[in-house]
Structures are given as C-alpha cells and as structure tokens.
Amino acid sequence: xxxxxxxxxxxxxxxxxxxxxxxxxxxxxxxxxxxxxxxxxxxxxxxxxxxxxxxxxxxxxxxxxxxxxxxxxxxxxxxxxxxxxxxxxxxxxxxxxxxxxxxxxxxxxxxxxxxxxxxxxxxxxxxxxxxxxxxxxxxxxxxxxxxxxxxxxxxxxxxxxxxxxxxxxxxxxxxxxxxxxxxxxxxxxxxxxxxxxxxxxxxxxxxxxxxxxxxxxxxxxxxxxxxxxxxxxxxxxxxxxxxxxxxxxxxxxxxxxxxxxxxxxxxxxxxxxxxxxxxxxxxxxxxxxxxxxxxxxxxxxxxxxxxxxxxxxxxxxxxxxxxxxxxxxxxxxxxxxxxxxxxxxxxxxxxxxxxxxxxxxxxxxxxxxxxxxxxxxxxxxxxxxxxxxxxxxxxxxxxxxxxxxxxxxxxxxxxxxxxxxxx
Amino acid sequence: xxxxxxxxxxxxxxxxxxxxxxxxxxxxxxxxxxxxxxxxxxxxxxxxxxxxxxxxxxxxxxxxxxxxxxxxxxxxxxxxxxxxxxxxxxxxxxxxxxxxxxxxxxxxxxxxxxxxxxxxxxxxxxxxxxxxxxxxxxxxxxxxxxxxxxxxxxxxxxxxxxxxxxxxxxxxxxxxxxxxxxxxxxxxxxxxxxxxxxxxxxxxxxxxxxxxxxxxxxxxxxxxxxxxxxxxxxxxx
Numbered sequence: 001x002x003x004x005x006x007x008x009x010x011x012x013x014x015x016x017x018x019x020x021x022x023x024x025x026x027x028x029x030x031x032x033x034x035x036x037x038x039x040x041x042x043x044x045x046x047x048x049x050x051x052x053x054x055x056x057x058x059x060x061x062x063x064x065x066x067x068x069x070x071x072x073x074x075x076x077x078x079x080x081x082x083x084x085x086x087x088x089x090x091x092x093x094x095x096x097x098x099x100x101x102x103x104x105x106x107x108x109x110x111x112x113x114x115x116x117x118x119x120x121x122x123x124x125x126x127x128x129x130x131x132x133x134x135x136x137x138x139x140x141x142x143x144x145x146x147x148x149x150x151x152x153x154x155x156x157x158x159x160x161x162x163x164x165x166x167x168x169x170x171x172x173x174x175x176x177x178x179x180x181x182x183x184x185x186x187x188x189x190x191x192x193x194x195x196x197x198x199x200x201x202x203x204x205x206x207x208x209x210x211x212x213x214x215x216x217x218x219x220x221x222x223x224x225x226x227x228x229x230x231x232x233x234x235x236x237x238x239x240x241x242x243x244x245x246x247x248x249x250x251x252x253x254x255x256x257x258x259x260x261x262x263x264x265x266x267x268x269x270x271x272x273x274x275x276x277x278x279x280x281x282x283x284x285x286x287x288x289x290x291x292x293x294x295x296x297x298x299x300x301x302x303x304x305x306x307x308x309x310x311x312x313x314x315x316x317x318x319x320x321x322x323x324x325x326x327x328x329x330x331x332x333x334x335x336x337x338x339x340x341x342x343x344x345x346x347x348x349x350x351x352x353x354x355x356x357x358x359x360x361x362x363x364x365x366x367x368x369x370x371x372x373x374x375x376x377x378x379x380x381x382x383x384x385x386x387x388x389x390x391x392x393x394x395x396x397x398x399x400x401x402x403x404x405x406x407x408x409x410x411x412x413x414x415x416x417x418x419x420x421x422x423x
Numbered sequence: 424x425x426x427x428x429x430x431x432x433x434x435x436x437x438x439x440x441x442x443x444x445x446x447x448x449x450x451x452x453x454x455x456x457x458x459x460x461x462x463x464x465x466x467x468x469x470x471x472x473x474x475x476x477x478x479x480x481x482x483x484x485x486x487x488x489x490x491x492x493x494x495x496x497x498x499x500x501x502x503x504x505x506x507x508x509x510x511x512x513x514x515x516x517x518x519x520x521x522x523x524x525x526x527x528x529x530x531x532x533x534x535x536x537x538x539x540x541x542x543x544x545x546x547x548x549x550x551x552x553x554x555x556x557x558x559x560x561x562x563x564x565x566x567x568x569x570x571x572x573x574x575x576x577x578x579x580x581x582x583x584x585x586x587x588x589x590x591x592x593x594x595x596x597x598x599x600x601x602x603x604x605x606x607x608x609x610x611x612x613x614x615x616x617x618x619x620x621x622x623x624x625x626x627x628x629x630x631x632x633x634x635x636x637x638x639x640x641x642x643x644x645x646x647x648x649x650x651x652x653x654x655x656x657x658x659x660x
Contacts, residue, residue, distance in 0.1 A: 005546045009532075016534030321529035327491065328526070329596070330519020330547045332512055414511070417486030419526045419608055 006335055009326075010342035017315060024304075024311050025351055031304040032355035032394055033362075035297045039387050040359065042290050044378055048129070049283060052196045053246075053275050055127030056102075057255050060084070060092070060262055061244035063269035070278040073104060073244045075197050076114040079172070080106060083241035088268050092245065097254045100125045102246040105209050105239065108180075109172045113154045114201045117209035117242075125248055128196050138162050139189030145207045145237070146229050148185035153199035155190040162187050168204075170216065182226045183212040195377040210237035247272070301394060308347060309401045312340060316405055323409065324419050337410035344402030348395040356391075439503065441467045441603055441636040442488065446497035449483055457495065460484050461654055467603065470627060470637040472647040475656030481640045484656070485606050488638065489522055490514035502603055519548035523597025523635070525626075527609040530593030531581040538563050538577045541595045544602070551600025559599070566595035570625055587618045594626050601633040608640050623649055 014021060053074050061069045062082035071077040092101055102125055105117035123141050126134055139162035142149055148168075150160055160166070164187050170178040185204060193199055211232050215225030227235075249255060255274065262272035323336050360380060367378045383391070447460040458480045465471050475481045486492040488499055490506045491514075499506045501521060506514055523544070531540045541563035545552040555562045567577055570591040576584060581592065590610055597605045607626070611619040627649055630637045639650065647653050 002547060009535075012534045012539075322532045322534075324526070325530060325532055326543075327515075328489065328518070328524035329544055330515055330517075330522075332515040334512075416491065417483060418489045418491045418524065418606070419482065419485070 002331075002335055006338050006342060010339045010346065013319075013322075013339065014343055014346060020311065020315070021347065024308050025347055025354070027307060028301075028304045028348065028351035028394075029354040029358065031297070031300045032351050032391070033358045035294075035301050035394075036355055036359055036383075036387065036391060037362075038290075038294055038297050039390050040363075040383075041378075042294065043384065043387070045290075046283060046287075048195055048377065050276070050279050051129045052279065053126075053128055055125070055131055055248065056246045056275050057249045057252060058247040058259055058262070058272045059244060059275055059278075060247055060270055060272045063271045066271070066273040066278045067282060069244070069271055069273050070275065070282060072106065073246075074275065076106070076116075076201060080243045082269075083243055084245070084270060085241055085268055086239050088265075088270070089242055089245060091267075092247070095258075097249055097251075097258055098247055099250045100248040102126060103206060103242045104244045104246065105206055105241075106243045107172075108168050108170060108209070108212075110148075110154070110166060110168050110202045111158065113151070114172070115168055115204060115209075116201045117204050117206045119206055122203065126198075126246065128194055128198065132194070134194060134198055135192045136189045137192040139187070142188050142203065142205050142208070144186075144188075145205060145211050145232055146183060146185050147188045147205070147208070149189040149191060149203040150187060151191050151199040151201045151203075152193035154202055156193075160187055160190070162189060166202075168202075168212065170220075178220060180212040180221075180226075182221070182228050184229070193371065193377070195371075206239050206242070207237040210239050211235075302397070305348075305397055305401050308344065308398070309404055312344065312402075312405045313408070316409065323413060324416070327413055327416070328418055333410050333413045336413055337406040340406040340409060341399055341402035344398040344405075345395050348398030352391055352394050439467055440500070441465045441469070441502065442471075442638070443500040444488065444497065447484070447487055447494045447499065448496035449480075449487060449492070450495050451483075458483060460487075460497075460656070463488075463654065465636050465638070465652060468631070468634045468636060469652065470630070470639065470650045471652040471654065472650035473638060473640045473654050473656065474642065474644050474647060475640075476642055479656040481656060482608060485608055485638075485640060488604075489524065489606055490518050516548070519544060520550040521603050523599075523602045523605040525590070525593045525597050525605065525607040525610040528586065528589075528613050530596075531589055533580075533582050535581070536578045537567065537572060537581050537584070537592050540581060540592055541566060541599055543596060544600050548600065551602065555600045562599055563595065566598060566629070567592070569629065570595050586613050587622070590614060590622060591625070594622070594629075598626075598629050598633065598635070601635060603635055605630055605635050605637045606640075607637060609642070610639075611641065611646070612643075619646075 064081040108115040165184040442465040444463040542559040545559040
C-alpha cells in the first residue's frame with residue numbers, strides 16, 4: 001500500500017478540516033490531561049503518603065488495632081485507647097535490641113492543632129520521605145520546660161514568629177474553654193515544611209506537658225494549685241505515662257521478634273505495629289476511591305473518543321466525492337479506509353502532546369501555590385512507565401475506534417461504481 | 424435494450440486494441456432486469472462517443488470498463504489484459520496505471536492544491552510516474568499551462584476555482600503520465616457552450632498527442648462529430 005501517500009493525504013485532510021476538528025481535539029486533550037493528571041497525582045500522593053514516616057521500625061502504644069494506633073500517633077486523628085506506663089517506657093530504653101526511642105504524649109491542643117510532647121530524640125531520629133530528617137526553618141529546638149516548636153503549617157496558618165508566647169488548651173478541639181492560662185509557652189523554633197502531618201502539630205517537652213498539668217488532676221484547673229513558669233525553676237518533672245513511642249532497632253532483623261514480644265507483654269497490654277505495613281493497609285482502604293476515580297476518567301476519555309468517531313462519521317458524508325475521485329484515480333479500498341485510522345491516531349497523538357504540555361504547564365504553575373497553601377509538595381518529574389503506558393492507550397484506542405469509519409468506508413467503496421457517491 | 428453502432432473511420436488499423444468489450448451484462452440486484460451493453464472495439468489512439476439518455480446505463484458501463492465493478496457476463500479487455508482475471512487490488516492498480524477519469528463535477532480532492540491534484544496519479548502509479556517527463560511537477564505545470572489555468576491558481580485551494588477551471592484541472596490529472604485510456608463521464612454538462620467546445624478541443628488535442636483513447640459519455644449528440652466511433656445506448660423499453 002502507498003503508506004507515504006496515505007499519510008500525506010490524511011494529514012492534508014486533517015488540516016483542511018481543522019476548524020471542525022479543533023473542538024474535537026480540544027475535548028480529547030482535556031480528557032487525556034485529566035486521565036494523565038489523575039494517574040500522576042495518584043503516584044505522587046501515594047508516594048508522599050506511604051513515606052509519611054520512615055526509618056521507624058515499630059510504633060508501640062496501648063493495645064488496639066494497628067490502624068487506630070497509626071492514625072492517632074502518625075496522623076493525629078482520633079484518640080488513644082490508653083496510655084503506656086512510664087516504667088514500661090523505661091524498660092524499653094534498657095532493651096539491648098533497641099537503638100533509639102521517641103516518646104510521644106498526646107492529649108492537648110493549640111487552636112485545633114495537636115500538641116505533641118516528645119524529647120530531643122524527635123529531631124535526631126524521626127525521618128520521613130526518603131529518610132529525610134525534620135529540620136528547623138527558624139530558631140532552635142526546645143531546651144526549656146515552657147518552650148514550644150511549631151510545625152510549618154501551624155506557623156503559616158496562624159502567622160507566628162519565634163519569640164511569641166502562646167497559650168495551649170486542655171484537651172482537643174478548635175475552641176477549648178479550658179486553657180493553660182498560667183503556663184504560657186514561648187516559641188523557640190519553626191519546622192520546615194514536610195508535606196506530612198508533622199506540619200500540623202506543635203511540639204513541647206514531656207516535662208512541659210507534666211508542668212502545665214500540675215493542679216489539673218481533676219480535669220479542670222484548681223485555682224492556686226497550678227504552677228507558673230517562675231515556680232517551676234529547679235523542679236524536675238517525670239511523666240507517669242506517655243501515649244506511644246516510635247522505636248528504632250539496632251538491626252531490622254529483630255523487628256518481628258520484638259513485635260511479638262511486645263504484643264505478648266505480660267506486664268502491660270501493648271501493641272507494636274510496623275508503620276510501613278499499617279500505611280499500606282490504610283492506603284488500600286483509601287486506594288479504592290482513587291481507583292474508582294481513575295476508572296471514571298478512563299470513561300471520560302472513551303466518551304471523547306466516541307465523540308471523535310461521531311464527528312468523523314458525520315464528515316464521511318462530505319468526503320464521498322473525494323473518495324470517488326481517489327478510487328477512480330486508482331486508490332485501493334484499503335488506502336481509502338486507512339485514511340480514517342491515520343486521521344484518528346494523528347488526532348489522538350496531537351491531543352496527547354497537548355495534554356502533556358497542559359499538564360506540565362499546570363504543574364509548574366500550581367506547584368508553588370500548593371506547597372504554600374496546603375503543604376502538598378508536587379514536583380515535575382519524567383513520566384514513569386505506567387503513565388507512558390496509560391498515555392499510549394489513547395492513540396491505540398483511537399486506532400481501534402478509527403476502524404469503525406474505516407470499515408464502513410471500505411465496505412461501501414468495495415461495491416461502488418465509478419464516480420458513485422451514495423450508499 | 425437497443426443499441427446502434429456507427430463507425431466513421433476504418434477501425435482496422437494494424438495497432439493493438441486499446442479496449443475491447445464483449446457481451447457485457449450487469450445486474451444491480453437479482454430482482455432487476457439484466458442490463459446488456461453493445462460490444463466495443465476501440466483501437467489505440469481512437470476516440471469513442473457514448474451517447475445515451477439518463478438511465479440508459481452509461482455510468483454502469485463506465486464502471487465496468489474501469490474495473491470498479493465486475494460484469495455478470497462478458498469480458499472487458501484493455502491493452503490485451505482481461506480485467507475479470509485480475510483481483511480487486513490488481514484492478515485498482517491497473518486503473519491507476521492505464522486509465523484517467525474525468526467526472527461531471529466534484530472532480531478534485533478538496534484539500535489538495537491544483538498542482539497536487541494533477542500529480543496524484545503519479546503518486547498512485549509507478550507506471551504513470553515513469554511516463555511523466557521530466558518530473559511530475561514540471562509535467563503538471565506544463566499541462567495546466569496548456570489547459571489555460573493561470574499560474575497564480577496552481578497552489579490555490581481548488582474549491583475556490585470556477586467549474587470550468589476545475590474540469591480542466593481534472594483533464595490535466597487524467598492526462599498526466601500518458602494513460603492509454605481516458606474515461607470522461609459527462610465532463611462538459613456543467614459548462615456553457617463556449618467552455619464546452621474549448622474543453623473538448625483541448626482534451627482531444629492533448630489526448631491525440633499522447634496517443635490516448637478517449638471514451639466520452641454524453642447525452643449531447645452534437646458533440647459526436649469530434650469522435651471516430653459513436654455508440655448509442657438506448658433507454659430501457
């Protein structure tokens with residue numbers, strides 16, 4: 001067959017009909033952009049989600065399900081079922097298999113953001129993403145009982161600077177009526193944005209957590225019994241209990257051994273979870289939704305392709321004369337039919353290229369805004385093989401749907417006489 | 424169906440026959456009567472005028488002669504090749520190599536320029552390409568010049584040209600690469616009298632120079648004086 005002639009005729013024909021086809025091409029471009037964009041975001045969100053926490057081998061808390069433990073320790077969603085005793089934590093500190101421990105104590109809030117009481121192991125050992133540490137954007141980590149470090153999201157949202165004083169609230173919730181008025185905390189530092197729940201919390205020392213709760217044993221402040229920063233000088237505070245602990249092991253081989261030992265602990269009912277496994281399970285739950293979304297987008301693309309074929313079939317009536325001329329000049333039925341397939345695929349390819357340009361442009365434009373306003377870190381990266389494959393299905397599908405008008409033309413021209421144009 | 428054949432010149436030339444049709448019959452559907460066509464014998468370089476009223480089967484006969492449709496009986500030979508023996512793909516190639524076609528109207532591919540329309544046969548047929556001297560573009564320009572298409576129209580969108588110009592461009596396309604046979608299906612019916620005679624003179628003059636046989640279909644008997652052979656297709660009784 002005359003391949004070169006077929007291509008040059010198909011392209012000339014597309015150019016001739018560009019006014020009608022621009023709209024079809026635009027529809028297809030938008031739907032392909034949507035398909036590609038959702039697949040791209042899926043990969044990015046999954047990547048950022050499953051690396052919310054890394055480097056931590058186990059998370060230990062009171063006995064509960066692994067999703068619950070993961071949700072309240074890592075995502076600060078929901079509440080702990082129970083605390084773990086300080087003595088249990090101390091025994092863990094003495095365990096030879098354990099390299100480091102980050103204690104976590106939850107319960108209070110600051111204007112809707114969780115207060116996380118921890119110690120200096122947090123900046124030293126906590127990792128997210130590709131083993132990235134949490135760095136300070138400004139100031140320094142807390143060194144005193146009434147020092148507080150803010151996550152990037154909290155500082156951005158509330159416009160705080162280091163040196164300012166804040167009042168923490170008792171319990172959770174955005175508007176709490178019982179505030180720790182007597183014990184203001186001074187902001188010493190602000191963390192860098194991480195795109196993880198770390199940004200949405202404020203960090204104080206375990207001692208600070210204890211100190212501000214002196215006099216609150218009954219759940220409300222008893223006047224005269226609470227402390228003031230001046231009174232705490234020279235005092236030491238040891239917590240009775242903490243909420244959970246992140247555990248780093250000396251050797252990852254020991255992970256399952258220690259997990260079993262902790263889960264069967266006789267002294268206190270504990271649960272130890274592998275954060276990676278728990279994150280995957282959580283993603284599987286939410287993954288159904290994003291799969292459905294991708295499926296819907298697939299249908300959008302199919303709808304656009306059907307629209308494309310509808311337009312091409314309508315144009316067929318206008319093309320009867322030129323097909324009669326081509327046939328009379330000696331073009332085979334195959335060549336005439338192949339024009340439809342080539343035109344379909346060419347339109348799909350143009351749409352894919354435009355969609356890539358639209359996607360890249362949108363991403364470069366929107367990424368800084370997303371990071372500033374939502375702490376979502378999206379970067380422009382080359383497409384991965386799955387995304388290329390998804391993109392390649394568009395011209396492939398176009399070739400398939402192009403067979404419809406091609407077959408119709410082939411069947412009709414096969415029985416048509418010289419110069420005939422009708423059915 | 425009745426038919427009359429007049430032969431004005433002696434067909435008994437020594438040269439081979441351009442076209443020979445015997446006992447042609449065609450049926451559009453099993454329930455319709457069989458159309459029967461008179462036998463044709465056209466020596467190389469001689470022209471045939473096919474005259475008949477609407478519905479007399481002129482277009483059907485051209486479809487059979489061009490190999491676009493297969494007859495239910497009889498045979499068509501062009502330059503000694505029997506069309507029915509060729510497969511449909513081979514018939515398409517044969518048509519591209521040896522036959523130029525001009526329709527009544529809508530002769531041009533709308534998205535090609537006048538020049539590209541004329542060179543189209545050279546891109547479909549190696550034979551036509553090889554017979555085009557010195558190259559398709561120059562040959563097409565020469566033909567367009569001879570057919571009085573102004574040079575500034577050569578690269579123009581063909582749909583903006585007048586019907587007369589479109590028909591002359593179609594004639595150039597039929598003539599390029601010197602095919603042995605030119606089938607013309609009422610090519611002058613959309614033209615006024617002046618244009619019609621000019622068109623016919625140009626077409627037959629250029630065909631004579633290239634030794635091509637023109638098979639010209641028209642209902643207008645007054646044109647028949649330009650042709651050596653005349654066949655009248657009678658309307659169905």
